[in-house]
Amino acid sequence: MTEGSASAPLQISRLVVPDDLEATNAPPFLEMVRIANAVCFADTGHDHLDELPQEVLGFWQDQADWTQIGFVAERSDVIVGVGKVMVATEPGATSLEIDLMVDPANRGSGVEEVLLDVVEQEASARGIRTIQTWTLHRAGGTGRQLSAPTGFGRIPAGDPQTVFMLEHGFTLEQVERTSVFDLTGSFDLVQQHLDAARSFAGEEYRLLTWTSPTPEEHVDGFAYVISRMSTDAPAAGLVIDEQHWDAARVRRRDARLQAQGMTVSVAAIEHIPTGAIAAYNELVIAEDHSAATQQYGTLVTQEHRGHRLGTIVKCANLLRWRDLVPESPRVSTFNAEENRHMLDINEAIGFVPASYAAAWKKELSAPGAAGSADSSDSTGS
Numbered sequence: 001m002t003e004g005s006a007s008a009p010l011q012i013s014r015l016v017v018p019d020d021l022e023a024t025n026a027p028p029f030l031e032m033v034r035i036a037n038a039v040c041f042a043d044t045g046h047d048h049l050d051e052l053p054q055e056v057l058g059f060w061q062d063q064a065d066w067t068q069i070g071f072v073a074e075r076s077d078v079i080v081g082v083g084k085v086m087v088a089t090e091p092g093a094t095s096l097e098i099d100l101m102v103d104p105a106n107r108g109s110g111v112e113e114v115l116l117d118v119v120e121q122e123a124s125a126r127g128i129r130t131i132q133t134w135t136l137h138r139a140g141g142t143g144r145q146l147s148a149p150t151g152f153g154r155i156p157a158g159d160p161q162t163v164f165m166l167e168h169g170f171t172l173e174q175v176e177r178t179s180v181f182d183l184t185g186s187f188d189l190v191q192q193h194l195d196a197a198r199s200f201a202g203e204e205y206r207l208l209t210w211t212s213p214t215p216e217e218h219v220d221g222f223a224y225v226i227s228r229m230s231t232d233a234p235a236a237g238l239v240i241d242e243q244h245w246d247a248a249r250v251r252r253r254d255a256r257l258q259a260q261g262m263t264v265s266v267a268a269i270e271h272i273p274t275g276a277i278a279a280y281n282e283l284v285i286a287e288d289h290s291a292a293t294q295q296y297g298t299l300v301t302q303e304h305r306g307h308r309l310g311t312i313v314k315c316a317n318l319l320r321w322r323d324l325v326p327e328s329p330r331v332s333t334f335n336a337e338e339n340r341h342m343l344d345i346n347e348a349i350g351f352v353p354a355s356y357a358a359a360w361k362k363e364l365s366a367p368g369a370a371g372s373a374d375s376s377d378s379t380g381s
Contacts, residue, residue: 008076010114015070015082017060021053028072029057032082035103042104043136043161044355048180048292048332055286058260064252065089071118073102073111080106083115085122088241095130095239096123112164120364129364130239133170135161137356148175148358150236153337155358162358170360174236174336177343179351181331183293187319190349194315197308205269205278205304207312209320212264213254219247221277222268226250228301234336238359261287264296265324267317269309278304281313283321285328293321295333298342311345318349 018026033053040049060068067089073081081102087093098119102111123131141156148154153175155162165172198207214222227245257264262284269279282296300309318331334357335342 010080010111011074012114012118013072013074015072017070018057021057028079029053029060031079032056032070032072032101035079035082036099036101038104039101040136043138043159044178045138046354048178048330048354049136050291052261052286052288052291055260055262058256058262061259062252062256063089065249069122071115071122073115075106075111079103080109081111081115083119085119087126087128088243090241090244093241094128095132095241096126096128098123098131098133100133107160113168116168124364130361131364132173132238132359132361133165135159135165135358135360137161137358139353139355146172148172148236148337150174150336150338152340153177153356155356165358165360168362170362171237172358173238173361174234174338174359176334176336176357176359177353178355178357179333179335179343179346180292180354181318181333181346181349181351182329183318183322183331184329185350187322190315190318193311193345193349194319197311197315201269201307201309201312204272205307205309205312206272207316208266208268208270208277209316210266211324212257212262212266214250214266218268218277219250221270221275222266222280223247223250225268225277225280225299225301226297229297229299232299232302234339236336236338236359238361257284263289263325265317265321267313267320269300269304269313271304276301279309279313281310281317283317283331285325289325289327291328293325293328293331295331298333305341310342311349314345315349 015028015032016025018029030053033051033056037050041047067087069085071083072079084099085096087096100112100115137155137159144157145154146157146162155175208218223245227243230240230243265283267281268277271278279300281298283293284296285291285293298310298314335346
């Protein structure tokens with residue numbers, strides 16, 4: 001689609017989630033996917049975070065555990081941006097995540113402010129005061145930097161997305177590093193670290209691997225360890241509502257991933273004396289196996305840390321992935337900059353920084369009242 005005139009008024013409508021990508025009402029959804037990928041590329045300088053339309057559609061069509069609402073901004077019948085709200089469907093949710101996706105060619109023309117006002121109104125209507133979002137930033141940025149309050153990580157203060165967030169009432173809470181592993185190179189270090197870690201962990205821990213869907217005998221244990229991601233992962237000053245997982249939710253997730261066309265490899269550690277899953281790592285790719293692989297969750301539960309289980313699941317899954325999806329050139333993963341233990345593992349086996357992500361938070365003024373477009377919140381990917 002071509003760029004609309006910056007002087008024309010903006011029209012806002014609800015995004016319709018189509019039944020399939022060939023439906024007559026699918027074009028706005030497809031345009032959202034295109035814009036989201038364009039934003040990621042513009043802000044990071046790489047395409048490692050690209051998503052396929054079917055991958056995104058499968059996630060939007062499953063609203064059992066997350067409610068997603070989109071708002072389309074059009075100017076002169078051209079879609080120039082989409083605002084998204086995502087909130088957990090569990091009772092008692094106290095925060096929601098927003099995403100302001102504006103076509104790079106239309107940035108700075110007032111689209112961000114209008115979409116921000118709309119998503120703030122949606123949050124306030126739901127009685128939620130805390131809204132959070134992410135921005136992306138290139139590696140190797142120069143000039144003045146804005147440091148995270150955690151003391152770990154920083155982003156360029158002059159990036160337009162940084163300036164927008166600060167001007168609209170957000171506070172920087174955390175910086176994450178996007179790291180990539182070259183799947184076309186040597187795996188010698190991966191094998192060496194896996195062998196050493198398994199020897200160190202001892203006989204109380206057993207390595208498990210599977211390709212989604214989750215084997216029935218591990219559904220309950222996997223539900224438990226995924227639930228710990230919301231309580232055990234570094235969150236800085238972000239508001240993270242605890243997520244409740246059970247076997248039914250794992251099965252729903254597996255079905256959604258299948259509908260998205262995803263291949264998922266899981267490496268997990270079972271603590272033999274208790275039968276609990278103590279750690280896990282997921283590698284995921286959409287139907288285009290020549291694209292970048294995404295690492296989803298990696299977690300070692302607090303009570304089992306110190307046994308090098310994180311090294312085991314990361315290395316074992318990389319080695320498994322080389323055989324499972326040999327076409328993919330790289331793995332991309334996010335880690336909080338204060339999560340030095342996981343970053344140490346990544347660096348030791350060959351991951352290198354590719355870009356950065358900043359987490360932002362804003363407290364709306366009062367329940368039921370949205371902030372103005374001149375003093376609000378914004379963007380992410």
